[in-house]
Amino acid sequence: MRIVICGAGIAGLTLANQLAGRHDVTVVEKARGPRPQGYMIDFFGPGYDAAGRMGLVPDLESVGYRVSEAVYLDETGRRRAGLPFGTFAKAVSGKLISIMRPDLEAVLRAALPASADLRFGTSVTHIENSPDRVQVTLSDGSTMSADLLVGADGIHSAVRRLAFGDQDFVRCLGFHTAAYVFDDPAVHAQVADRFCLTDTVGRQFGFYALRDGRVAAFAVHRTPDPTLPPDPREAVRTTYADLGWIVPQALEACPGAEDVYYDQVAQTVLPRWSRDRVTLVGDACHAVSLLAGQGASLGMAGAYVLAAQLDKAPVADALARYEELWRPVVEEKQQVARDGARWFLPASESHLRIRRAAMRLARVPGVSRYLAGTIAGKTTAVIRQL
Template identity: 35%
Template sequence: MTGTTSPTVLISGAGVAGTTLAHWLARHGFRPTVVERAPGLRSSGNPVDVRGPAIAVAEGMGVMPRLREAATSVGALSFVDAAGRRVGHVNMRALQRAAGSGEVEVTRSDLARILMEASSDSAEILFGDTITALHQDAHGVDVTFEKAAPRRFDLVVGADGLHSTTRRLAFGPEERFVEHMGLYVATLPLNAPADSPTDVVIHNAPGRMASIHPVHGQALAALIFRHPGIPDFRPRDLDQHKEALADTYRDDGWRVPELLDRARATDDLWFDSVSRVRIDRWSDGRITLLGDAASSVSLFGDGSTLAMAGARTLADELAATPTDHRSALARYEARHRTLVDPRQNNVASAAALMVPATSAGIALRNTASRLWPLAAAGTRLRRAMAPRKPPLGAAR
């Protein structure tokens, strides 16, 4: 990136990562353009968390008060058996207080809308379009779109999710980088009031979970199940997804038969593999990856937090050396991998808690759930009482 004009950056994907990056790039004097395949803001009502490093990012954008206003009212997890009797319970608010957490849970659609509104005045948005070709040289990237006229940018950022078009065009086919982690997830709105305005109600059978989550008073169903990779899995094939759910859950109790009937009848079903993206380098010249496109890791809500944190890091590093994109992208990757890499190894432990593989595992989880807030409080106390290392150069 040379010259005196503001550097141009094309961001593929108007999700959490892309809109956060657009905001911070504009704050640093770049000219961001966001291209999004969907015709408008995504409508997914799936709950996601803004926690840890993402809280500071949201506060810096001035959107944290709006996120807290839009927060869901979830306060507990209730585990139930096939007859609907409660067999385990976690007070999430007590857990958060014990851990000292300031996190907030919002729907993905609310988070995307609030982040988009924070960036729309400073970024060009191209809805209903996608990248079809990328050709870079030492000075920029020539981009071909499906609909818009070809354009040239100083940098291109792929923030377009697990099934990233940018990654495929710049780095190679998806199967080289995406590893199925043995689970699939489906969600669908039930278009009816939730049984409890504050509790996520969860039923497990070996290797399967079904839950009903209250979202602003309305019920959202989620089904997570262990399964080998589906041959010829197609992310947009609704019939394939409905068939997989019916085959997997057909013998389960509780409200599962009703949920399957709803899934068969709806066109608003989200279904995908829980996958891990592993790629040696996130950048190739003037093209880089962000969010799930670079490092999909999340099973239970960390994806949005990591996306926001990574977007802020990328923007800050580009601003630190605006005429040296190679060193900026290297620093961004080195910094953000320290957050991402540990979480890439935690999918198995998260699955063991929420989708135990055996009846014995379900019973053990239900019993242990009653001790989680106490364990979190103990961890916080131990950290507070631990001796602190003096800063470098301090007197001893």
């Protein structure tokens, strides 16, 4: 079977890993090379299960980070609340890796079978979809006839637009987010082995210290306007200008716009994920948003589920079974994200104080397990049952 995958992110690379060798797989990616931008993510849940089945957990652990705690700090750097990472790790049976998103993608790229054709600087520009075949036109002018086209091209998916039309399937949640990496030895020393967050209302900065001496920063703020700014660097420096602690140093060291990841915080919601010989995977069809914290894991696991179905059933049946198995899992995570939005980034001082109190209760063993379990959401055995 000939399969074209649009998008060389986590979902696309996972799918290619699982299908190449048994099928003719081509992966096209519009970026000219691997993207260096991205968050530090806490990788757990069904994606961890999929990585285990793929034999990749040791490779992921080798580039992961050991984090002692997630801690909230006020404008002077004083600790206000926190949650030991060991508590959260216990809630997910120790199956937790803190890893930079680009490092996760690098592990998946390194594991690609030699038969997989990976083409950077190439995108899908036109499709002709039918019940039996899909004709794909690429940005270099070439065409490919395939048994299946998979859109693994993220929340702003071009494949989704081409296959399902211009209808807006993106549900904005009222936040913008940014991420970048910068050099500052003093900030690196202050962050140390913690995940540090500003204890602030409406806007928040977070920091991880990387092993190469740099610092990974991410920011999120509330806004009713989904429109993205023309200059991400200037938007970050302006929006967070009056936050305290080490934020001024981070803003001063913010790199150029091309090195800043910036996007709205949103979910994708579609009535169906497949149409004839085109299907979607990962954020293209079920983005859960930054608020749920499991986008990478769900993208990887969803691709694993799709590959498993394609290996054992005709295309139409495989696509239907993939959605039947995976949609309930991601819809639950999407609901968790929407329900927890006010606590992820409080909109008022009263909500901020309530969150502090809840975090302090995490020192109580029973409460700590409940809180960590709430953050993780329901477990799923879909991967283990395949």
